[in-house]
Amino acid sequence: MSAAPTQQGRLATEFAKGVWKENPVFVQVLGMCPTLAVTNSVANAIAMGVATFFVLVGSSFLVSLLRKLIPREIRISTYIIIIATFVTLADSALEALVPAVHHELGAFIALIVVNCIILGRQEAFAAKNPPLLAIADAAGMGLGFCIALLCLGGTREILGSGSFLGVSLFGPHFEPWVIMILPPGGFFMLGTALMLFAWMKQRRAARDGALA
Amino acid sequence: MTPRDPHLLLQAAPFLRRGITTPRLMTEVVIGLGPVVLAACYYFGLSALLVLAATSAGAVAAEVALGSARPRGASIRDGSAILTGLVLGLTLPPGIPLWMACIGGLVAVGLGKLPFGGLGQNLFNPALIGRAFLQAAFPGALTSWTSQAGPSSFFHVHPSSLALPFMQAAPDALASATPLGMMKFEHHATAFSDLLLGNTSGSLGETCGLVILICGIVMAIRRVFDWRIPVCILLTVLAVSGAIWAFGQGRYPSPWFMLGSGGLLLGAIYMATDPVTSPMSPRGAWIFGAGVGVLVVLIRLWGGLPEGVMYAILLMNAATPLIDRVSQPRPLGRGRAVA
Structure with missing residues (x-):
């Protein structure tokens, strides 16, 4: 961080870190439950990602606004109530707009309340920073989560059903990899992605070491 | 195994090696x-x-x-x-x-x-x-x-x-059914001689029991693997399925059919004996083999799939670290082994 970062530069940094360097799924390995459970198709992944994005940005903004009013002792329960408010909004919106996807996601929408990415951002960032920064941070993390879900959901749907967003890619004779849309496929793809990230980190470390 | 002529041996134990790399x-x-x-x-x-x-x-x-x-x-x-x-x-x-x-x-x-x-x-x-x-x-x-x-x-x-x-x-x-599939779904037993000579359908390597057995015996004599594991697997399958067959009055396949059909011989000799994924001590080998044998019979007779050798071996692989812990040989002169 330079000595006097401009407001815009600070916003950009806070936004960018969640997308890649501190990606909530691939780097922080948070929010595993929805990551594994609802990434069996692209549509589910998008719905989950958008809902989480909305809840994350909304509650980060509100928590940041109220950060000086919330007593320290009951902050966690306050965060949960704020988060639950936005989850209820998202739940109703999804049910009205895309009932089929809402039915498929089932309890996982309600479970966004206990998604540790969201609670983590409130405690680690929103409660200590002004609203604009909190929104930038939440948007970055939310986008990173969406990208991660989309990567996993895309791979799993392409291999497991031969389609992307329900559009068939390989024609009627495609042989689906049944395992990919089952829970083990989620673990395999997540493991592969984490392996890839670890490998890239190693390479970067080796390169930095060679430079230094 | 020709020992090299050492003038001065500068290394730690073990000094006697079998030269196996x-x-x-x-x-x-x-x-x-x-x-x-x-x-x-x-x-x-x-x-x-x-x-x-x-x-x-x-x-x-x-x-x-x-x-x-x-x-x-x-x-x-x-x-x-x-x-x-x-x-x-x-x-x-x-x-x-x-x-x-x-x-x-x-x-x-x-x-x-x-x-x-x-x-x-x-x-x-x-x-x-x-x-x-x-x-x-x-x-x-x-x-x-x-x-x-x-x-x-x-x-x-x-x-x-x-x-x-x-x-x-x-x-x-x-397409045609394997002997185990025919047994499971049509209750038709294949003759033991056909199973031994490979005159059945099945996976590439599992059909000809005789060839696998001979190779296994040769490799066991050459000490490529621990002979206890396949012997114990086969004996357990024989004993457990024999007991079930004797009590089941014709409802269950004979132990010889169980022994010769499916991937049992192939799995017992070439897969269960993998030194990396099987227990190290002789006592552990017996436990491991018995576990595989029991699981094979259980999965074959009461599981959803006709064949269970693969899952039996994988499950016992998962148990191998535990088996290694409880079957550790006791060092001479020490008290009871800490399990």
């Missing part, structure tokens, strides 16, 4: 697999060779691609990848599309071995991981057994083998 052991097993591979070619023709080539290519490709990322470097020279590929190929049905076989090889090494840290670190038998993955991903292709072509039509390649990558195989007109 990993590449040498792998070569021994590959040679031990030779007759089984030949039998597979005899019964299933060129398709067998193609499938084995595809699985080995997949396994070696994974080793080359991912092995270099490991801290200890690639272990391509010790031949373990090719061995994994061969063993995996022998467990697959003869008409499997080659692209699936290749993916099986990739998964076997890329998922079953390297993420654990490479050869010697893997918890599960890599070849069986590959097969379990294929079984879960492509259940249809893994359970359509094409019947034997026989030596007369050696160059006939199953049309399903040549399916384009990611595409379905054309249904094979010559």
Whole structure:
């Protein structure tokens, strides 16, 4: 961080870190439950990602606004109530707009309340920073989560059903990899992605070491 | 085993070695697999060779691609990848599309071995991981057994083998049930002599029991593997299924059928004996073998699938660290072993 970062530069940094360097799924390995459970198709992944994005940005903004009013002792329960408010909004919106996807996601929408990415951002960032920064941070993390879900959901749907967003890619004779849309496929793809990230980190470390 | 002439031996114990290195052991097993591979070619023709080539290519490709990322470097020279590929190929049905076989090889090494840290670190038998993955991903292709072509039509390649990558195989007109499938779904037992001579349908390497047995005995005498494991597996299967057969009054298959059918001999001799994934001590070997035997019988008789050797071995692989803990030999002069 330079000595006097401009407001815009600070916003950009806070936004960018969640997308890649501190990606909530691939780097922080948070929010595993929805990551594994609802990434069996692209549509589910998008719905989950958008809902989480909305809840994350909304509650980060509100928590940041109220950060000086919330007593320290009951902050966690306050965060949960704020988060639950936005989850209820998202739940109703999804049910009205895309009932089929809402039915498929089932309890996982309600479970966004206990998604540790969201609670983590409130405690680690929103409660200590002004609203604009909190929104930038939440948007970055939310986008990173969406990208991660989309990567996993895309791979799993392409291999497991031969389609992307329900559009068939390989024609009627495609042989689906049944395992990919089952829970083990989620673990395999997540493991592969984490392996890839670890490998890239190693390479970067080796390169930095060679430079230094 | 000729001891070199040491003028001054500057090294720590152990001083007596059998001169067995990993590449040498792998070569021994590959040679031990030779007759089984030949039998597979005899019964299933060129398709067998193609499938084995595809699985080995997949396994070696994974080793080359991912092995270099490991801290200890690639272990391509010790031949373990090719061995994994061969063993995996022998467990697959003869008409499997080659692209699936290749993916099986990739998964076997890329998922079953390297993420654990490479050869010697893997918890599960890599070849069986590959097969379990294929079984879960492509259940249809893994359970359509094409019947034997026989030596007369050696160059006939199953049309399903040549399916384009990611595409379905054309249904094979010559499909037929394996002895275990016939037992499970039609209650028809195959004669023991047919099982021994390989005159049945099944996966590439499992049909000819006699060849596997002879290879196993030769390898056991050459001490390529611990003889206790296969002996204990086979004896347990005989004993447990014999008891069930005796009490079941014709409802259950005979113990000899259980012994000769399916992948039991192949699995007991070539997969359960993998030194990496089986217990180290003799006592552990007995426990391991008994566990595999009991599980095989349970899965075959009461499970959903006709065959259970793969899952039995994988489950006991998972139990191996525990078995190693409780079966640790007690050092001389020490009190009760700490379990």
